[in-house]
Amino acid sequence: MKRRDFMQASLVGGASLMLSGCRRDEKESIKSTNINRGKKTKLTLATSWPANFPIMGTGIESFAKRCLELSGGTLDIKVYSKDVLVPALQVFDAASSGQIDAFHSGVYYWKGKNSAFSIFGGVPLRLTSDEMMTWMDFGGGYELWKETYAKFNLYPHIGGTTGPQMGGWFKKEIKSLDDLKGLKIRMPGIGGEVLQRLGATPVLLAAAEIYTALERGLIDASEWVGPFLDNMMGFPKIAPYYYKGWHEPGSILEVTFNKQKWDKLSIEHQGIIEAAAREMSVKINEEFRYKNALAYSELEDKVEIKELPSKVMDAIKIALNGVLHDEAEKNIDFKRVLKSHEDFYRLNKKWDDISTKHFLNIRS
Numbered sequence: 001m002k003r004r005d006f007m008q009a010s011l012v013g014g015a016s017l018m019l020s021g022c023r024r025d026e027k028e029s030i031k032s033t034n035i036n037r038g039k040k041t042k043l044t045l046a047t048s049w050p051a052n053f054p055i056m057g058t059g060i061e062s063f064a065k066r067c068l069e070l071s072g073g074t075l076d077i078k079v080y081s082k083d084v085l086v087p088a089l090q091v092f093d094a095a096s097s098g099q100i101d102a103f104h105s106g107v108y109y110w111k112g113k114n115s116a117f118s119i120f121g122g123v124p125l126r127l128t129s130d131e132m133m134t135w136m137d138f139g140g141g142y143e144l145w146k147e148t149y150a151k152f153n154l155y156p157h158i159g160g161t162t163g164p165q166m167g168g169w170f171k172k173e174i175k176s177l178d179d180l181k182g183l184k185i186r187m188p189g190i191g192g193e194v195l196q197r198l199g200a201t202p203v204l205l206a207a208a209e210i211y212t213a214l215e216r217g218l219i220d221a222s223e224w225v226g227p228f229l230d231n232m233m234g235f236p237k238i239a240p241y242y243y244k245g246w247h248e249p250g251s252i253l254e255v256t257f258n259k260q261k262w263d264k265l266s267i268e269h270q271g272i273i274e275a276a277a278r279e280m281s282v283k284i285n286e287e288f289r290y291k292n293a294l295a296y297s298e299l300e301d302k303v304e305i306k307e308l309p310s311k312v313m314d315a316i317k318i319a320l321n322g323v324l325h326d327e328a329e330k331n332i333d334f335k336r337v338l339k340s341h342e343d344f345y346r347l348n349k350k351w352d353d354i355s356t357k358h359f360l361n362i363r364s
């Protein structure tokens with residue numbers, strides 16, 4: 001909107017013009033949604049989490065409840081926890097084939113399908129949760145996500161963000177690059193590839209296996225999420241050093257639908273799912289922040305918080321650029337999505353540095 005139009009619209013006459021415009025749009029939209037109003041729809045949704053798993057598991061249950069409430073009981077989404085209908089990490093394939101209608105999971109799990117998906121999940125040392133949401137909504141991220149998921153017959157929505165994750169639990173301190181050589185660490189995604197370039201051995205382990213592997217020394221270190229969920233896993237009992245994060249600044253969760261099922265839903269039901277998914281996303285992010293803050297206040301005197309030495313971080317930055325560059329050469333989707341992500345990162349960084357980062361620095 002040009003300045004003159006904005007000033008005009010701010011006057012009483014302009015405002016009433018805008019209002020009458022809104023009413024017309026509203027009427028049209030109500031008319032179109034009446035077509036499917038009242039039609040009962042049942043959908044199956046599988047998750048990658050155990051039943052009632054804190055934050056993610058309870059979040060998706062609330063989402064289904066909200067869909068039922070907001071639709072006057074016509075949109076009934078039945079949530080199945082992991083391994084009931086399909087194993088935790090087969091929900092993507094099951095929704096793609098139509099075996100289930102939808103799933104709630106983490107986007108970074110699917111980089112084997114298309115490496116570009118790891119960018120929608122989150123990139124080390126790049127966008128935080130808030131920034132990821134803005135990139136999705138205003139920086140072109142969501143359009144690219146829908147486009148690349150359509151090739152797999154899927155239609156995604158943001159289904160939560162974890163906020164900043166911690167760097168993980170280590171049995172030994174990392175004092176130099178040499179300490180990374182041969183280090184067996186559970187770290188999925190791009191972060192694991194970066195450490196591999198620096199001589200570490202990333203190990204893929206499902207959540208349930210991490211504690212025993214770390215306790216028995218089968219691995220030397222493991223990342224998981226943050227203070228709240230990490231403490232529940234019992235990591236403080238078996239690894240003394242808790243490192244600050246670098247690999248997951250704000251990972252995105254998803255609530256994704258089989259595309260044919262999505263396209264057949266009424267506009268009303270689609271709108272309810274979009275609104276309830278956004279509500280869940282915001283609340284999951286808030287709940288992570290609150291519970292991590294509480295858990296950290298109890299943990300801070302019991303564990304040693306560490307930061308990787310600057311020389312190690314410098315090497316990580318170089319290795320990360322190498323991983324991103326090489327993948328972009330191999331996969332055109334990765335290249336396009338990375339460009340959009342990096343363009344927004346550079347644009348927003350300048351603004352965030354003088355605003356959010358400034359406030360965080362000056363408050364005491």
Ligand code: CA
Binds near residue numbers: 165223224225248
């Ligand atoms: Ca993690």
